[in-house]
Amino acid sequence: MTTPDMHNGALREPIPAELLGTAVLDKSGEFEAGSYQSFTLTYTAGRFGIDDSGSMRIVFRFATDQTNPQFDDPAAPGFTTVESSNNAVLEARFDPKGNIRPWDRTLQIKVVKGFMKQGDTITVRFGVTDQGSPGMRLQTFCEKRFEFRVLVDPIATFNFQTLPMQPAISIVPGMPESWVAIIPSTCKINTPFALKIKAEDRWGNPTNKAQNRLFLKADTTVQNLPNHIDINRGEFVCEVSSLEFSNEGVFDIGVFSEDGALLARTNPAAVQTTPANKHYWGDLHGQSDETLGTNSAADYFAFGRDLACLDVCAHQGNDFQMTESFWQDLNAVTMHFNDTGRFVTLPGYEWSGNTALGGDRNVYFPVEGRVMRRSSHALIESQHDIETDCHTAAELFESFARNEEWDVICFAHCGGRYADIAMAHDGRFEKSVEVHSAWGTFEWLVQDAFKSGYRVGIIGNSDGHKGRPGASYPGAGWFGAVGGLTCFIMPELSRDALISCIKSRHHYATNGGHNGRILLDVNVSLDMPGTVYSDDPALFAGSQGRDSSEAMMGDIVHLPEGDLQLSVNVTGGAPVQRIDLFNGLDHMECYRPYSDSELGDRIGVVWEGAEYRGRFRSVSWDGSAHFDKSKVAATQAINFFNRDKTLYNSSDSMLTWQSVTTGNFAGFIATLQQSTKGNIELDTPLIKATIALDQIGFED
CATH class of the missing domain: 2.60.40 (Immunoglobulin-like)
Incomplete structure (x- = not known):
């Protein structure tokens, strides 16, 4: 039988x-x-x-x-x-x-x-x-x-x-509670650009329920900038076009209510006469409802372009859930939304192997119509293409090389199945590591890369499942961070430029949010001419470098002799607390752009970390701070993203909170009436401590 x-x-x-x-x-x-x-x-x-x-x-x-x-x-x-x-x-x-x-x-x-x-x-x-x-x-x-x-x-x-x-x-969406204003991060003098303004509800959803008169004011001359604009009900984003900066410098534009209250301030814009490169913003990692996300793939790209005001976007569905028909549909959607000069997309998928087999990797192609080499067919009944599966990350890289797919780009990331790049990595394909997403902050991925001697770029994405690429908020669930962003420094907005930018590591990551579009430029000047490489000469035989006395973020430099001068320029939409300089894993210096005396009567308390590297890494920091001889005059919460987990002034000497971190940090700044008198008593599940206020200094 x-x-x-x-x-x-x-x-x-x-x-x-x-x-x-x-x-x-x-x-x-x-x-x-x-x-x-x-x-x-x-x-x-x-x-x-x-x-x-x-x-x-x-x-x-x-x-x-x-x-x-x-x-x-x-x-x-x-x-x-x-x-x-x-x-x-x-x-x-x-x-x-x-x-x-x-x-x-x-x-x-x-x-x-x-x-x-x-x-x-x-x-x-x-x-x-x-x-x-x-x-x-x-x-x-x-x-x-x-x-x-x-x-x-x-x-x-x-x-x-x-x-x-x-x-x-x-x-x-609900009623508006906050406002966001966005301009290009790099502008050419006397060249038109657009200001985009949107309202968000209490959960970060762009909302079309605003009806306001907003007033605009810049910190420099902006041609054609109106005194005010009217936001009409039904609009998600108001675009003010044909604006022009008249002067070089770094500027922003403020958005004010009718009573003069500041509602939002744009990201800073670097205005130059002839910019060689521009700063473009992207989110290359998220899903739609065809896999594990929300709303359709077309909705996903439309949100990124129209509501998050991204320049670059890509979709990353779990491969073991993506049928061949959906892969074809997704390629068609990706091609439809790709628009050189306006909005650049990349076709791709997430290779979703278990951590024991190498862990999650993002895979991108420069063109549509390529073969998807899955980690498995776990949720796909059709087996017609199972011979293309690659069960380990090492097999994936080997398959790309065997089939001479040298134009493939991969990132290692940490979502559910975190990437083990010590187990499997191939620098010919894997160009960057994702250090921040809605899942948390994972600087240990960069540390793993440096320990192994890899040369990688740093990426930040949302890895979002809520259908909001480029503007992903944690909501009320167990996600503990705002989705990240990546700034791509390149001469134009095109696929070719984007691919070249990623391969050259000319990009940086931020942790996203309203102030996530930070301007960052890192350059070096060489005393003696050196050789600058885009491709890693240790991996690509015959890599051609160029002689230069200058190099930028991501460049590989061979300097036979002489010294170099490092230049770092940072402009944020919020105050910069500190800049840490590392040589690989070695912490060289911490620069703070303020003095001890400027802190006044304020102290900061910060907690951070993750339980472990895997999926359920969240750490609960629910606790309290008691000042036994000082009074709290004011408080400012830091990174309390979840509306269910907030900071409370329980009394004039007691603060209580509910907080969770997933590799990122949270905390508060307290302004005290007598900032050196008595103690602060901290009580959290992990740390209980009593610290004399007069022992709290400038350093951590």
Whole structure:
């Protein structure tokens, strides 16, 4: 007898979809992101009902940061009830990894006594407010079609099938709470540029619900700059075009309310007569709902171009989830959005191998239509191209070399499956390491590279799953950082220039956010002419260098004799606290652009770090600071991104907070009435300390 083919225990569609039953919501339409709501979902059993021990699931996407259903506290957020129409006994539980990705956040309802017949119903009430619960808080980011996806196992075989029609709502932005203003980071004198202004709601979503008169003022002469502009309801971004700087220098433009309050200040712009290079901003790492993200790939690129005001963008779906048809569609979308001089895209994917096999790598191509060499086919049923799989990062690099794909570019990054570049790295392809994303800050990746003698660039991206490349905020979930940005220093905005820029390491990373577009230039002047290389001569035989007495960020320089002078210029949209200089792993100097006396009566308390390198690296710093003989006059929170985790002035001598770090840092600056009197008593899960205030000095 031949064992029947059970497809590894999962039959996809053994029951016709029309016999599975139906599910409906009591509400439809648009709902504000992050708002508290209540919904009733009713499942009506189909032809087979649900057998004793059969189940149904209501599943949500991985990225959602909505309130999880809970069944124990009727006064707390997310209180949920389930009820059968025929008095069958139901058991409900929530499992954040209870279903196949991307629909892994799972409410499972099991029939434990009795059974359901055709026409019987199961009623699920989300966010029940009868006994004091505020309801169910929706996810904090927007989604055109947010599904309450229902699956059912009517025969109790544990083979769950998806209903053919799914209940859904639309999640939209809320009212404006903050403003963002963006101009090009490099401008040519007397050459037109545009100022872009947008409002964001409390969760960082660009919102079209603003209706304001805004006043504009620059710190230099700007031709054609209006005194004011009117933001109309329905607009996401207001563009003020045909502006021109008349003078060389570094300038910005302020945005003010009618009562004169500063609402936003643009990023600084370097204005030059003949700039050889310009600073362009990009986010090359994020996903859409075809894989593990939110909204479509087309929506993803449109957001990056139109709402985040990026110059450069790329999509990175998990390879084991990307079918050949989606790869072709994604290539078409990438090509459609690529627009030289305006918005440059790169086709690519994420090679998503387990850390034991090398860990996550970003893969980019200069053109569409290339072969995707996956880490596996874990979520792809078709096996027609499985021979192109590369199970380890080393095999991936070997395959590129064997097929002479020398134009491929890779980055190592740390998301879920962190990259082990000591295990596998090939500098002919892997040009940079991603040191910051929405997952946190990972400077240890650079340290690993230096320890191994690699020459790499530094990249910052969002690695976002919320559909907001270039403007990715952590929301209310367990992501603990704002998505990063990369500044590409290049002569023009084109694919060729971008590829050359990455290969030459002429770029730098920031941790993103409203002040993320920092101007940074690093140059050296050589006493004696040296040889400057773009490609690493240790990896590429016959690499041609050029004789020069100057070099810029990312250049490889051979200097047989003589000294060099290092020049670092930094201009931020926020005050610069410090600049640390390293020679490889050796910390050479810390420069602070202020004196000890300028600190006045302020002290800063900062905490940082990650639990470990893997996915669940978040560290809780919930704690307090007590001043036994001094009073707190004012406080300023540092990097409290999650609205559920904030800094409180509990009294005039006590601060309390909830905070999480994921390799990045957070903290506060306190202005004290008597800044050298008494002690500060710190109490956190990891550190408990009493420190005399008069012992706190200029150094850390």
